[in-house]
Every structure is written in C-alpha cells, then in structure tokens.
Amino acid sequence: xxxxxxxxxxxxxxxxxxxxxHAIRRMDSSVHIAGSARSAETRDIAREIGLCxxxxxxxxxxxxxxxxxxxxxxxxxxxxxxxxxxxxxxxGAVVTDVGSVKAAVISxxxxxxxxxxxxxxxxxxxxxxxxxxxxxxxxxxxxxWCLLVPTEGTEPAETDRLARFWRGLGANVDVMExxxxxxxxxxxxxxxxxxxxxxxxxxxxxxxxxDSEVIKYSAAGxxxxxxxAASDPTMxxxxxxxxxxxxxxxLGRFTxxxxxxxxxxxxxxxxxxxxxxxxxxxxxxxxIEAGQDTDAPNFGRAPASxxxxxxx
Amino acid sequence: xxxxxxxxxxxxxxxxxxxxxHAIRRMDSSVHIAGSARSAETRDIAREIGLCxxxxxxxxxxxxxxxxxxxxxxxxxxxxxxxxxxxxxxxGAVVTDVGSVKAAVISxxxxxxxxxxxxxxxxxxxxxxxxxxxxxxxxxxxxxWCLLVPTEGTEPAETDRLARFWRGLGANVDVMExxxxxxxxxxxxxxxxxxxxxxxxxxxxxxxxxDSEVIKYSAAGxxxxxxxAASDPTMxxxxxxxxxxxxxxxLGRFTxxxxxxxxxxxxxxxxxxxxxxxxxxxxxxxxIEAGQDTDAPNFGRAPASxxxxxxx
Numbered sequence: 194x195x196x197x198x199x200x201x202x203x204x205x206x207x208x209x210x211x212x213x214x215h216a217i218r219r220m221d222s223s224v225h226i227a228g229s230a231r232s233a234e235t236r237d238i239a240r241e242i243g244l245c246x247x248x249x250x251x252x253x254x255x256x257x258x259x260x261x262x263x264x265x266x267x268x269x270x271x272x273x274x275x276x277x278x279x280x281x282x283x284x285g286a287v288v289t290d291v292g293s294v295k296a297a298v299i300s301x302x303x304x305x306x307x308x309x310x311x312x313x314x315x316x317x318x319x320x321x322x323x324x325x326x327x328x329x330x331x332x333x334x335x336x337x338w339c340l341l342v343p344t345e346g347t348e349p350a351e352t353d354r355l356a357r358f359w360r361g362l363g364a365n366v367d368v369m370e371x372x373x374x375x376x377x378x379x380x381x382x383x384x385x386x387x388x389x390x391x392x393x394x395x396x397x398x399x400x401x402x403x404d405s406e407v408i409k410y411s412a413a414g415x416x417x418x419x420x421x422a423a424s425d426p427t428m429x430x431x432x433x434x435x436x437x438x439x440x441x442x443x444l445g446r447f448t449x450x451x452x453x454x455x456x457x458x459x460x461x462x463x464x465x466x467x468x469x470x471x472x473x474x475x476x477x478x479x480x481i482e483a484g485q486d487t488d489a490p491n492f493g494r495a496p497a498s499x500x501x502x503x504x505x
Numbered sequence: 506x507x508x509x510x511x512x513x514x515x516x517x518x519x520x521x522x523x524x525x526x527h528a529i530r531r532m533d534s535s536v537h538i539a540g541s542a543r544s545a546e547t548r549d550i551a552r553e554i555g556l557c558x559x560x561x562x563x564x565x566x567x568x569x570x571x572x573x574x575x576x577x578x579x580x581x582x583x584x585x586x587x588x589x590x591x592x593x594x595x596x597g598a599v600v601t602d603v604g605s606v607k608a609a610v611i612s613x614x615x616x617x618x619x620x621x622x623x624x625x626x627x628x629x630x631x632x633x634x635x636x637x638x639x640x641x642x643x644x645x646x647x648x649x650w651c652l653l654v655p656t657e658g659t660e661p662a663e664t665d666r667l668a669r670f671w672r673g674l675g676a677n678v679d680v681m682e683x684x685x686x687x688x689x690x691x692x693x694x695x696x697x698x699x700x701x702x703x704x705x706x707x708x709x710x711x712x713x714x715x716d717s718e719v720i721k722y723s724a725a726g727x728x729x730x731x732x733x734a735a736s737d738p739t740m741x742x743x744x745x746x747x748x749x750x751x752x753x754x755x756l757g758r759f760t761x762x763x764x765x766x767x768x769x770x771x772x773x774x775x776x777x778x779x780x781x782x783x784x785x786x787x788x789x790x791x792x793i794e795a796g797q798d799t800d801a802p803n804f805g806r807a808p809a810s811x812x813x814x815x816x817x
Binding site: 269318319322337338340377378380381382387388390392393394397401407408409410414415416417418419420421422427429434437440443444446450451454461463467473474477478486 | 688690692694723724732733736738739741742746749775784785788795
C-alpha cells in the first residue's frame, strides 16, 4: 500500500507540526517529512531530535516536490508563507493549514494558491499549553477532532484523501463551513482562553493579595485557568485579531450573563444560582460520555507526594 | 503515642469529610471516627463502604464524647448545625469546619460555641469536581494547603494541635486572618468558579451552536471550564452568598480588565495582547515550581485511546 502522501512538508515546527511528524511516523514510516522553520534554534533542535527527514530555512525549499504542504505557523504569518511557497508548489499538491480560525486564513491564503494546486483548510482541535519543537508527541490527535473546511470548488476526492490522512494520525474528522467553524471555536476555545488570560492577569495585578499567595493557594480552581493562560502568546494574539467578530460576540454574551449572576449574588438570589450551577453540570456529563475528557478527579492529576496510597 | 484526637466527629459526609476519614485512617487507625448525615442514602453508603466507625442521623449524636468536631456541611447550613450540637459538646473539645469562606462562618458559628470548647475555623484548599460520600480519597490533602483561621482568644496550643492533625492528613498548614482569607479565596477560587459557570452557561444557551458541537469540540479549552463548573451547586451557592463582598469586588476587577482586552481586540492592538499573554505565563511557572500542579501537558491527561504509543 503506498502512502496517502509520499512527501509531506511541515511549515513551522511547533507543537502541532511536531506532533504531526511523530504521528506520521507512527502511521507510515515510508513518508518523507520535510520541515522548515525561520528560527535557527528551532531548526537545530529539529535536527537534533530527528523530527523531520530534512530541515530547511525557507518554506520555499521545504515544499519542493511535496504532495502535502501543511501551514503550521501563527495565523498572522499565513499570508506571507502562502506568497513565498506559491511558485514552488508541485502541480496536484494539496496545501492545508492547522490554524485556529478559518475565514481569515482562507482570505489570506486562497488568492495565492496557483491553479492545479488544491487548498483545503483544516483545524485539528488538539493542543497543550506547551509550545516549540520539543513539545510534540505522537498521540496528540488521538480521538480528537480535526475539522476540514473545504472551499468552493475543492474536489471531494481530495477532501476525502486529506480526511484519510488525518484519521491515520488518530483524529476523527468532520467537515464544516468556515463561518460556523469560527463561531463554534469562539465558544469552545477563543472566549475561554481570553477569559482565562484575563483572570490570571487580575490575580497578578491585585496588590492586596501577593503573587506567592496566588501561587500557593492556586489549587482551589485558579490553576486550571493558569494552564490555559500559559499558551503561546503569538498564536493567541493572532487568533483574536483574526476571529474578532465571533470572539467579541461571545464575550458580549458572556458579559451579559456574568452581570446576571453578579446581580443574583448581590440580591442574594440563591435559587437562581443553584439552578444555574445545576444546569451546567449536565454539559460536563456529556463531555465525559463523548470521550473528550477523563472523569478521574482533578483530570486524574497525580497526588503531589508519591509516598501515599492511591484513591481507594 | 496516643492519637492527636481520640474521637473525631465528621458532620456531613461529602467529598471533604469522606477524604478526611480515609486520611485519618491512613495516619492513625486507632482514632474513632463518628459521622452524621441528614440524608438516609448518604448514611447507607457510608455504612456500606465503612467510611466511619459509627454513623448517626443527627449531629447531636455524632458529637457525643468527640475530641474534635468537624463541620463539613455547606456554609449556609453551619449555623443550624452549631445550634444543634452546642448542648452536646464535650468540655475541652475542639470544633472546626472546612468551609470555603471564613468571616461568615465565624459570625454564624462562634456565638453558639459554649464556654470551655475551642472553636478554630479552618479551610483545606483541596477538592475535586465530584461530590458525595463515595468521592473521598486518602490523598486529597497531600501537599495541599490547609488554612487555619483562629479567632480572638483561641489558645495557641489548641491551634498547634489542630495544625499537627492537618499535617498528619498530608496538608501544609498556614494561619490567616478571616478577611484576608476571604479575599485570597475570592481570587484563587470563588471568582474563577463563577466565571467558569458563566462560560458553560453561555455555551449551553447559544442556539446557533448546538450542545453536541460544544461537547464534541470541547477539547480546545472549554472542557477545563466544564470541570470546574461541575462542582456541587449547593456548596457554591452558599460560597457566593457568604463571600459576597470580596467576590463582587474581584468580579468587578475582572470585568474592567476583560473590557480592556476586548477593546484591544476591537482596535486590533496586537502588542497589548501579546504583552498581556506573555505576562500571564510567568504565574503558571510559579505554580509548577511551587509543586501545586503538574507540568505534564494537559494536566497529564491520558490519551483517549489506549491502543497508541505514549509520548516519546
């Protein structure tokens, strides 16, 4: 059986591209993986850990002869990369991306894709709070969703082929419209990230509570926010700037709702609070049942000390 | 060596009291643990799993002859319990609690404590999103903080004894003033919980994004909020009603800050966003270094499928 794509070019070698490299090798060791990164340090690390078969300074070099080109750079850098690689793409090649917003990426990239090359935007919903070429691992996409957002005129056979590739990396695949994608992600990811960043910033600013108190006593809920708020700043800046409308809409809804709950606290409307908190539990149960999180307490965090008994 | 307290009465048999029972046995199997719960189902489960040595329907029965009485009921129920147990407390006994707010609990409980009994409020900063008599485990308090909030006139020797007890259950112990406790917890716990409840509520309300989409695609950040928002509704209603001032103050600060970030998105001030997101990373590093969370990606969540290789 021949490889789904014989040569894959990864443009940018961070968490997602690095994990794709590991997952591609797990799927099919015959695939040639070319990679490029602008930072010399990233290239050195990629060579040291054998992340790719070939590592280049420019994306133009990496895409030569590639059957699949994956744009894995921050959303704000997509247009420049698309321009640079355009003259070097092999006829019949597939260009895809892994950006967290889709309408803006399509506007930025699609105009530069030459005729005879297929552009199929995509977004694997997977990640951790870590970044850089050492942060990837082969299982990142297992049982996570990868959303394909084919543009008008995309050949269905090419979309199917890319779906097969992502399933080979462990993911489940769905197809979605770009605008709906951006709204769904504003709810499930972009607004939660901004909120977590905000709460961590508030804690850091508050002079009457010291940083060391915030850190020592974080186990009470706050530490879950700090994990989200440790994500890559450049990637997230670009997400918010490029999914502005949907993010602001959801944040507007969030603020309205927060005001309603603040008011319930102020007026001591215990029934309203209790009803609200009961309703949100059901969503959690749905997520556990859908296999998208662990039911182990505290995400199954290991106890801090190892000299203790496991839960009974 | 004799036990720090020979007989301990646990009033309420949920996550915290249940974990205390397991941790007491781990520390010293000679301690007699009495427990009481208003719900017949909870009592039946407690008996079935052998959580306590004796299980009672009323708190008055459970506290007879107890050297330490632990009020482990929702904050709103503390006053009624204090009234009920007062005539039955042994002279020289210590009464403590595990409530998430302290000033309000002190106002509710202290007036009912008879002379000759020591009242030392406390708050172990530990918990999971699960509740009920089956949810406890012996390691819950290991390397977590327990804050003691002695009131005026508490004998230092009795505070030291309670600190020794909590250290025996695995916790680190600090002493704090009630008002400062309530402010610190508003930052590290109460505001984050309300925010998480709100965001999950918004997602649930949004008709253009279906519940099943929210659930399927939750891995992108939202699922961490749903874990927090799955916590016990009664407990949290009482926390907000009883730490109203500090919670509303922190939420006010949060809203100001959120508006500033929304404005940066609207005006496309990428530098402001990038600077903000870079600053919040430092707090995360502090928490990892203080041993209050794991550095494993995604809290070390296991991959969803077991038929895959571990991270390399």
